[in-house]
Amino acid sequence: MAVSPFASRSPSLTVSSPNAALRLRAAAAQNASGPVATAKSVYSADRELTEQLNDDVRQKYVKDKRLGEGTYAIVYLGYLRDNPSSYVAIKKIKVNAEYKDGLTMDAIREVKYLQELSHPNVIALHDVFSSKDQNLNLVLEFLPRGDLEMLIKDTAIHYGAADVKAWMGMLARGVWFCHENFVLHRDIKPNNLLIASDGEVKLADFGLARSFADPYLNMTHQVITRWYRPPELLYGARQYSGAVDVWSMGMVFAELLLRIPFVAGNTDVDQITKICEAFGTPTEENWPGVTELPNYIPPDNNHLIPLQGREFFLRQFPTAGPVGADLLMSMCALDPRKRSTAVQALRHAWWTIEPRPTKNEDLPQKSGAKKMGEDLGRRGGEIDDGMFKNAARQLDFGAMK
Numbered sequence: 434m435a436v437s438p439f440a441s442r443s444p445s446l447t448v449s450s451p452n453a454a455l456r457l458r459a460a461a462a463q464n465a466s467g468p469v470a471t472a473k474s475v476y477s478a479d480r481e482l483t484e485q486l487n488d489d490v491r492q493k494y495v496k497d498k499r500l501g502e503g504t505y506a507i508v509y510l511g512y513l514r515d516n517p518s519s520y521v522a523i524k525k526i527k528v529n530a531e532y533k534d535g536l537t538m539d540a541i542r543e544v545k546y547l548q549e550l551s552h553p554n555v556i557a558l559h560d561v562f563s564s565k566d567q568n569l570n571l572v573l574e575f576l577p578r579g580d581l582e583m584l585i586k587d588t589a590i591h592y593g594a595a596d597v598k599a600w601m602g603m604l605a606r607g608v609w610f611c612h613e614n615f616v617l618h619r620d621i622k623p624n625n626l627l628i629a630s631d632g633e634v635k636l637a638d639f640g641l642a643r644s645f646a647d648p649y650l651n652m653t654h655q656v657i658t659r660w661y662r663p664p665e666l667l668y669g670a671r672q673y674s675g676a677v678d679v680w681s682m683g684m685v686f687a688e689l690l691l692r693i694p695f696v697a698g699n700t701d702v703d704q705i706t707k708i709c710e711a712f713g714t715p716t717e718e719n720w721p722g723v724t725e726l727p728n729y730i731p732p733d734n735n736h737l738i739p740l741q742g743r744e745f746f747l748r749q750f751p752t753a754g755p756v757g758a759d760l761l762m763s764m765c766a767l768d769p770r771k772r773s774t775a776v777q778a779l780r781h782a783w784w785t786i787e788p789r790p791t792k793n794e795d796l797p798q799k800s801g802a803k804k805m806g807e808d809l810g811r812r813g814g815e816i817d818d819g820m821f822k823n824a825a826r827q828l829d830f831g832a833m834k
Contacts, residue, residue, distance in 0.1 A: 554607030632793030683764030
């Protein structure tokens, strides 16, 4: 059960006596004259207790140097006051007058879901407190080794199939845990996969997350950064499942193998075009119901591309091997109902064959403390469709052998 965002999850901050709040109320009522005064006194006592709890949490931590700053947040390196060697990242979310209570929905989502989720492959939220200037402060675990995007782009870092298997295993376990707890992440990408000091990959940025919806309740399709967005969302689907996260996992898998984004469109239309070129043209035959989606564009019958089979994935992703290519193919099914679930992906044979996943301590690494600050300093839950504008590489799938 989620607790108040202003109450610590640390047992050390639990009220010493279960009747402490009641005693405060009783004392206030005893000194009050009449029901109105009693209500005010009880309210005052409750507020005093809440403020004291908030102050206790705030006093646990010391803010050190600034790691990064964005329009919406500032991130500091911090540490426990009674244990200076225990580091944390303190993300101060700036009050924004445009929003009710000064908080964006992204910030509310991040607090809500990180309080509900506790898993080795999900970034940990240790505490939440408000500062004297009314800004909300999120105390997150400090992840000093950057993110997967940094490793993919750094050509000086060499990694192989065993490393990819280790990273993908951690991602899959994190996504599985989210889905088991009825949470869709809705923005999985290398930039949101942070790396802890022990090499563990952590799923971060829950600003676009939401609970699984009622089957008949509409959801927005304007989620997930474009290069990792599945075709059903590009076609405007308003009802969808955890399959949207699994597609994003497949795109991360492909990017780790190729070291470039696999399908990278400049616009939504260009993105769906590249998906069709890579995987085949969606039709009623291979995806029943696709033509009913609001943004579906009927293809030119003279340019229909057949669905790609296993041979294409073997040819395109030789590093994965035949079994790994089969797993990637199952994650990239156009029809979301035919796509693997997170638990099915974890049960795939690829994880048990050679090479075995690299041990965490042996994984390639790069120091990235500054990078974590820069990432957390941006607004949570942004769809960063313009981050690689004009950098997308046109892939000629027809020329691939």
